[in-house]
Amino acid sequence: METPESKLVEQLKAIAGEEAVFVDEPMSAHTTFRVGGPADVLVMPRTADEACRTVSLVREIGCTLYIMGRGSNLLVADAGLRGVVVQIASNLSDISVGEGGVVVAEAGASNSKIAAMARDAGLAGYEFAAGIPGSVGGAAIMNAGAYDGEFKDVAIEVTCLDSQGAIVKLAPDQAEWGYRTSAIDRLGLIVLSVKLQLHPGDPSAIQARMDDLASRRQSKQPLDKPSAGSTFKRPPGLFAGKLIQDAGMQGYQVGGAQVSTKHAGFVVNVGGATAADVLQVIQDVQATVLEQQGVMLQPEVRMWGFE
Numbered sequence: 580m581e582t583p584e585s586k587l588v589e590q591l592k593a594i595a596g597e598e599a600v601f602v603d604e605p606m607s608a609h610t611t612f613r614v615g616g617p618a619d620v621l622v623m624p625r626t627a628d629e630a631c632r633t634v635s636l637v638r639e640i641g642c643t644l645y646i647m648g649r650g651s652n653l654l655v656a657d658a659g660l661r662g663v664v665v666q667i668a669s670n671l672s673d674i675s676v677g678e679g680g681v682v683v684a685e686a687g688a689s690n691s692k693i694a695a696m697a698r699d700a701g702l703a704g705y706e707f708a709a710g711i712p713g714s715v716g717g718a719a720i721m722n723a724g725a726y727d728g729e730f731k732d733v734a735i736e737v738t739c740l741d742s743q744g745a746i747v748k749l750a751p752d753q754a755e756w757g758y759r760t761s762a763i764d765r766l767g768l769i770v771l772s773v774k775l776q777l778h779p780g781d782p783s784a785i786q787a788r789m790d791d792l793a794s795r796r797q798s799k800q801p802l803d804k805p806s807a808g809s810t811f812k813r814p815p816g817l818f819a820g821k822l823i824q825d826a827g828m829q830g831y832q833v834g835g836a837q838v839s840t841k842h843a844g845f846v847v848n849v850g851g852a853t854a855a856d857v858l859q860v861i862q863d864v865q866a867t868v869l870e871q872q873g874v875m876l877q878p879e880v881r882m883w884g885f886e
């Protein structure tokens with residue numbers, strides 16, 4: 580017998596293609612934490628048009644909609660996600676380098692690929708993002724940043740899908756980027772592509788800067804273990820990692836989730852962690868730091884499916 584769910588799956592396949600729609604798809608396969616239970620349905624649209632039609636259909640039906648990029652800032656519950664996840668990642672990742680240092684990238688393009696293409700074209704300004712393992716859509720939502728750069732420093736336009744199904748182009752003043760925040764996120768817009776303004780530079784100097792930042796990351800961050808990067812936002816004027824260290828929580832472990840022994844600002848999956856383990860570590864760290872230092876750490880990691 581045909582169920583409403585199977586009808587939705589067929590409709591999604593008609594839009595995005597048979598091989599782009601996955602049922603009961605484990606989110607652990609799509610997040611850098613390597614945890615998370617099954618999503619009812621996960622769709623990987625191949626074009627912006629497919630993404631828009633997929634989103635319209637899911638909204639029309641009234642199903643819960645999740646938009647993800649490369650899953651590098653997500654903690655998904657062990658019970659998974661009821662609804663449809665639309666993944667805007669490698670299937671929607673064209674990058675073009677145009678006149679005057681303008682780079683246009685589809686939302687799923689990886690930051691590292693954009694930085695590498697810009698370098699090859701003799702364009703500087705995106706080196707800071709080369710080691711941020713997400714998509715440029717995720718960078719636009721989060722105003723991703725590292726070392727002395729932030730996404731807002733180079734973005735000149737972001738093309739989005741709004742809640743009414745219209746395409747809107749946002750200028751930087753409309754995007755209202757702040758520390759890991761944006762109006763794009765607050766308004767629930769879906770990023771389809773971005774336009775960046777870079778500046779001329781010598782490819783070997785650009786590469787040297789990327790190498791320097793990569794080795795700084797390598798020496799300080801637990802890149803050999805699954806994580807979602809910095810677990811907590813930086814409290815104004817303070818460092819989350821230092822607060823956690825001073826509270827004696829470095830190395831604290833629940834199941835397979837641990838406050839990294841290399842960088843206390845990262846919760847890592849040391850093997851077989853569940854989302855519940857990670858959440859417990861986050862909550863215990865928050866409680867201890869609050870009790871000892873009077874600071875409530877706010878997660879930077881987005882948590883899905885816990886409600």
Ligand SMILES: Cc1cc2nc3c(=O)[nH]c(=O)nc-3n(C[C@H](O)[C@H](O)[C@H](O)COP(=O)(O)OP(=O)(O)OC[C@H]3O[C@@H](n4cnc5c(N)ncnc54)[C@H](O)[C@@H]3O)c2cc1C
Nearest residue numbers: 648649650651652713714716717718723724725770807808
């Ligand atoms: C080892 C490691 C190091 C990291 N270092 C840094 C760092 O130095 N600086 C930093 O800022 N971050 C860092 N991160 C975190 C992460 O890479 C960034 O937050 C990144 O911008 C998230 O992009 P994503 O594509 O993976 O987004 P996801 O994790 O898939 O999603 C994150 C949020 O963005 C939304 N989103 C994603 N794509 C879209 C879209 N196209 N339209 C609408 N919403 C969308 C999702 O709904 C979700 O709310 C690190 C992570 C890891 C694992």
